[in-house]
Amino acid sequence: MSSAVRMDTRLNFPVYPLMVLLCAVCALSGTRSAVASSGRSCADTRQVYAEKGYSTGTAPLTQISGEHLRLCPQDYTCCSSQMEETLALQSERDFLKAVEENSQFLxxxxxxxxxxxxxxxxxxxxxxxxxxxxxxxxxxxxxxxxxxxxxxxxxxxxxxxxxxxxxxxxxxxxxxxxxxxxxxxxxxxxxxxxxxxxxxxxxxxxxxxxxxxxxxxxxxxxxxxxxxxxxxxxxxxxxxxxxxxxxxxxTADSECVRGLMRQWYCPLCRGMPSLRPCHSLCLNVMKGCLANQGxxxxxxxxxxxxxxxxxxxxxxxxxxxxxxxxxxxxxxxxxxxxxxxxxxxxxxxxx
Structure with a gap:
């Protein structure tokens, strides 16, 4: 057969390696160089939030009680309800974009x-x-x-x-x-x-x-x-x-979005934007979000x-x-x- 049509590259689409790749890509999403959180200040969170193009008008200057949070742990937080909702939508967009980009080659x-x-x-x-x-x-x-x-x-x-x-x-x-x-x-x-x-x-x-x-x-x-x-x-x-x-x-269902928030943006709400998710957490979240594909x-x-x-x-x-x-x-x-x-x-x- 002509080399023009020979299948010389393995056309494989295993889900597990895709999950690993997504973890590697998405773990970097929204992170900065390691900066220690200074007490109860929300300065780092406000800076990262602003860098994403969002208004910091509702962002606390210092940590507040997290009883209003629906997705992240309800301890002291640097996120208002509006911020959490905005970041939840952002996490869904980040995830869908990562899937699209990593499947485009195939x-x-x-x-x-x-x-x-x-x-x-x-x-x-x-x-x-x-x-x-x-x-x-x-x-x-x-x-x-x-x-x-x-x-x-x-x-x-x-x-x-x-x-x-x-x-x-x-x-x-x-x-x-x-x-x-x-x-x-x-x-x-x-x-x-x-x-x-x-x-x-x-x-x-x-x-x-x-x-x-x-x-x-x-x-x-x-x-x-x-x-x-x-x-x-x-x-x-x-x-x-x-x-x-x-x-x-x-499409990302509510449980998928909850998992994405836990690994990507809940650390931001805790005032630790440089904290990256552990590998096992990322894989579990990806397995849940890509269950049908798996x-x-x-x-x-x-x-x-x-x-x-x-x-x-x-x-x-x-x-x-x-x-x-x-x-x-x-x-x-x-x-x-x-x-x-x-x-x-x-x-x-x-x-």
Missing amino acids: LTTFTQRHRRFDEFFRELIDLSEKSMNQMFTKTYGRLFTQNAHVFQELFVELRRYYSGGSVSLSEVLSDFWSRLVERVFSLVNPQYQFSEDYLECVSKHAEQLQPFGDVPRRLRVQVSRAFIAARALSQGLATGRDIVNKATKL DLDTEWNNFIDALYQVSEKLEGPFNMELAADSISVKVSEAIMHMQENSVSISTKASR
Whole structure:
């Protein structure tokens, strides 16, 4: 497979590492260099609060009783009710922003990989059709151009299958060979004028006559493997993109906000803005806020493993470049086989 579409970066989205990363990012949110709290003064709290763009009009100058607090411990505090409410909203915004920023790389990766793979595979189909047209125009000239629609329909159906259409590859290829045998049978027997009913009869008995030898079976196996795997990978990348996009559209419930306040802004209300949350507290809060995403962890990893298995098959036994290149070659081989065995095939057909 071209390096342009090779999945060379592991597309993993484990929730636990995301939690760790969020803890690392968010632990720094709103902190300053360590400054010791001076007694009951709220100067440090007022300064940090002002640096966030909020008015200090309701901020106490010194610590007051915290009986009015709803989220932080109700001991002496540097936060008024309005400050606590404002900081609760700020903690939610900080959390959602951190999730969005840390998931953006994964979303971008899936989006780009899907686009690049889709463009690459569609280009392979286009090149395969172009190669066939050039080869057969040069070899058969007017006979090919008169029947070009048979080959065009094959590629139309192949594209429709890849795009997710309700198409059976076996039926597509079977119909193609049926139409082709009618054209080639007339070509190798120019001394006769066959009726449509007779040619249709030849087409219906193609399995017994085997006018193209073993080529149809070999082409069906090769094309089916490559197209099934390519469609699965394309759809998988698109699905992964959509899952990441939806999974990171979060809302923080009241318990999540309470936990976020405890780790980020309750120390600020206590007059200790430089105090950072311990790692275990941060992880517990993140697990609560990302509980639904955590439930996806096992299935997500299985999904990623499946994508890798498909991509490896496309590089190996289901190689899509070889399959696309082989279409014109095998069709040409099939026609030559019928030309070389025209006498025996015509004899069988006349019985």
